[in-house]
Amino acid sequence: MDVIKQIIELFPYAVAGSILAGMICSFLGVFVVSQRAVFLGGVLTQASLAGVAFSFFHVLDLEGWITKITGVPATHESYFHHFEPVFFSLLFAITAVVIFSQSYRNKKITQDIVLGLIFIISVALRIIFTVKSPVGEAAEIESIMKGDLLFINFHGFITLLIVTIMVLGIFLLFRKQLQFVTFDIETAQAHGLKARFWLFLFYLAVGIGISITTRLVGDVFTFAFLVIPASIGLLGGRRVNRVFLIAILFAGVVPPVSLYFAFITDLPSGPTSAAVAFSLFLFFVLIRKLYHIIRKQKSAITVEIS
Amino acid sequence: MSTSNREILFELKNVAVGYGKKIIVQGVTFSVTPDDFIGLVGPNGAGKTTLLRTILGSLPAISGTITQQNVRFGYVPQRDTVQPLLPYTVREVVLMGRFPLIGTLNRPSRADKETVERALELVGIVNLRDANFTSLSGGQRQRVLIARALSLEPDVLVLDEPTNGMDTPSHYALVDLISRLHNENNTAIVLVSHLLTDVANVVKKIGLVDRNGFYFGPKEEVLTNDMLTRLYNSPMSVSCIEGEYVILPGKRGI
Numbered sequence: 001m002d003v004i005k006q007i008i009e010l011f012p013y014a015v016a017g018s019i020l021a022g023m024i025c026s027f028l029g030v031f032v033v034s035q036r037a038v039f040l041g042g043v044l045t046q047a048s049l050a051g052v053a054f055s056f057f058h059v060l061d062l063e064g065w066i067t068k069i070t071g072v073p074a075t076h077e078s079y080f081h082h083f084e085p086v087f088f089s090l091l092f093a094i095t096a097v098v099i100f101s102q103s104y105r106n107k108k109i110t111q112d113i114v115l116g117l118i119f120i121i122s123v124a125l126r127i128i129f130t131v132k133s134p135v136g137e138a139a140e141i142e143s144i145m146k147g148d149l150l151f152i153n154f155h156g157f158i159t160l161l162i163v164t165i166m167v168l169g170i171f172l173l174f175r176k177q178l179q180f181v182t183f184d185i186e187t188a189q190a191h192g193l194k195a196r197f198w199l200f201l202f203y204l205a206v207g208i209g210i211s212i213t214t215r216l217v218g219d220v221f222t223f224a225f226l227v228i229p230a231s232i233g234l235l236g237g238r239r240v241n242r243v244f245l246i247a248i249l250f251a252g253v254v255p256p257v258s259l260y261f262a263f264i265t266d267l268p269s270g271p272t273s274a275a276v277a278f279s280l281f282l283f284f285v286l287i288r289k290l291y292h293i294i295r296k297q298k299s300a301i302t303v304e305i306s
Numbered sequence: 307m308s309t310s311n312r313e314i315l316f317e318l319k320n321v322a323v324g325y326g327k328k329i330i331v332q333g334v335t336f337s338v339t340p341d342d343f344i345g346l347v348g349p350n351g352a353g354k355t356t357l358l359r360t361i362l363g364s365l366p367a368i369s370g371t372i373t374q375q376n377v378r379f380g381y382v383p384q385r386d387t388v389q390p391l392l393p394y395t396v397r398e399v400v401l402m403g404r405f406p407l408i409g410t411l412n413r414p415s416r417a418d419k420e421t422v423e424r425a426l427e428l429v430g431i432v433n434l435r436d437a438n439f440t441s442l443s444g445g446q447r448q449r450v451l452i453a454r455a456l457s458l459e460p461d462v463l464v465l466d467e468p469t470n471g472m473d474t475p476s477h478y479a480l481v482d483l484i485s486r487l488h489n490e491n492n493t494a495i496v497l498v499s500h501l502l503t504d505v506a507n508v509v510k511k512i513g514l515v516d517r518n519g520f521y522f523g524p525k526e527e528v529l530t531n532d533m534l535t536r537l538y539n540s541p542m543s544v545s546c547i548e549g550e551y552v553i554l555p556g557k558r559g560i
Binding site for chain 1: 325362363364378380383388392394402403406408411451454458464
């Protein structure tokens with residue numbers, strides 16, 4: 001109990017932020033997984049990381065430009081640590097989304113190939129920017145890029161809160177359109193919806209959600225919570241609402257619990273969260289299998305008796 | 307339905323369809339009126355789906371003109387293209403068909419829900435309204451997709467290979483349903499299929515889709531041994547027994 005109290009007192013934003021990050025990822029994850037676009041999630045996390053790495057490459061004086069335009073002198077710390085990495089992470093992820101969403105027209109270079117290409121170039125650029133960064137050692141930058149739930153501060157928490165509200169807002173306001181295009185885009189278009197626009201909005205929301213969480217909590221956590229809670233939701237939910245409920249509840253509970261384990265075992269919080277989530281996924285699959293076996297045996301016994 | 311019986315719903319004049327600059331079918335000329343039941347047939351890969359996409363507006367025509375005045379297309383895609391992982395209920399799937407008619411930020415109204423119920427009744431699956439779409443058989447899924455298209459209250463119902471991969475009873479039940487929708491519900495229908503006999507026995511007019519051209523007319527004029535032999539590049543024979551067409555490969559006329 002003391003440890004929990006200590007974590008909440010020392011890292012209140014980390015606890016709250018980890019819950020938000022998990023919930024954003026799981027909510028988007030249900031759509032991503034049910035769209036069979038898991039690889040898109042992985043690619044977007046890598047594109048975001050390339051963007052974060054680019055902010056450490058320091059070839060664009062964004063800070064200077066903003067000061068020039070607004071006339072407000074910026075505190076170097078705030079720009080360097082918060083604004084620039086988030087800005088470039090978003091920029092790279094949105095660029096990836098734009099390229100991906102335009103690629104449906106091409107019959108020879110399929111969307112799978114486009115995703116593969118974005119993945120390759122993102123990883124390559126990330127390494128190049130990190131190695132050639134003038135501001136720090138590659139290992140140090142890599143460890144910053146991995147993100148850590150414990151490092152979510154007030155700024156990070158507010159950013160996650162804004163993204164949560166924005167993503168939920170988009171999906172609640174345009175639920176009908178997004179539901180139809182993610183279910184059957186061909187018919188949505190034939191029935192008169194601007195299907196390509198709505199699908200782009202969907203990918204954009206996914207891109208923004210993934211890029212911000214990747215920046216703040218790292219690619220391992222983001223990708224794990226895109227895939228695992230959604231998979232559990234799809235296995236356990238018999239209605240769409242329940243799939244979302246299961247996924248979001250799971251992703252809201254597991255990160256703070258993982259934070260506790262990471263804290264007491266001195267392990268990195270992102271990978272620990274992913275490992276805990278994966279173990280729970282395996283446990284869930286096992287329980288489900290056992291339940292089906294027992295049910296089959298019971299019905300076999302009933303048939304024999306009757 | 308928003309048009310009177312004599313009106314032309316849409317018309318294609320000397321249209322060429324394909325991807326980019328690559329023409330797949332050309333010389334497509336035909337029009338559809340509200341009492342039409344048209345079959346578009348041709349061998350696999352002849353360009354039927356490409357033509358369909360052009361008619362529906364998802365693919366631009368390479369040349370020629372397509373005229374239509376706010377025609378509402380109720381589209382039924384090939385069943386295999388809709389394989390959702392999310393467990394939507396039948397009612398949720400059918401309601402999607404109405405979404406384009408509901409304001410961007412509005413929620414479905416009582417009237418929308420009643421239209422969905424009517425569509426479910428028309429295709430005979432009211433009892434399945436709360437079932438999961440993914441748990442249904444192929445024939446049932448196809449009926450759900452037809453109900454979804456009907457929930458739009460379309461001017462033209464467009465079906466792409468609706469009986470593909472179905473067992474015989476489901477196959478004929480579905481052909482009957484489509485026929486009934488045209489006769490009892492006065493819906494114009496464009497049916498795309500590679501199953502010539504199926505189409506021949508239910509439609510009024512036929513469009514033969516071929517890479518060398520497009521032939522359109524009343525089925526009695528189009529379904530001739532010569533025309534089909536040319537289309538399939540091998541001998542075909544057309545027989546009519548008690549008003550039912552039987553089309554067989556080779557010179558096996560009955």
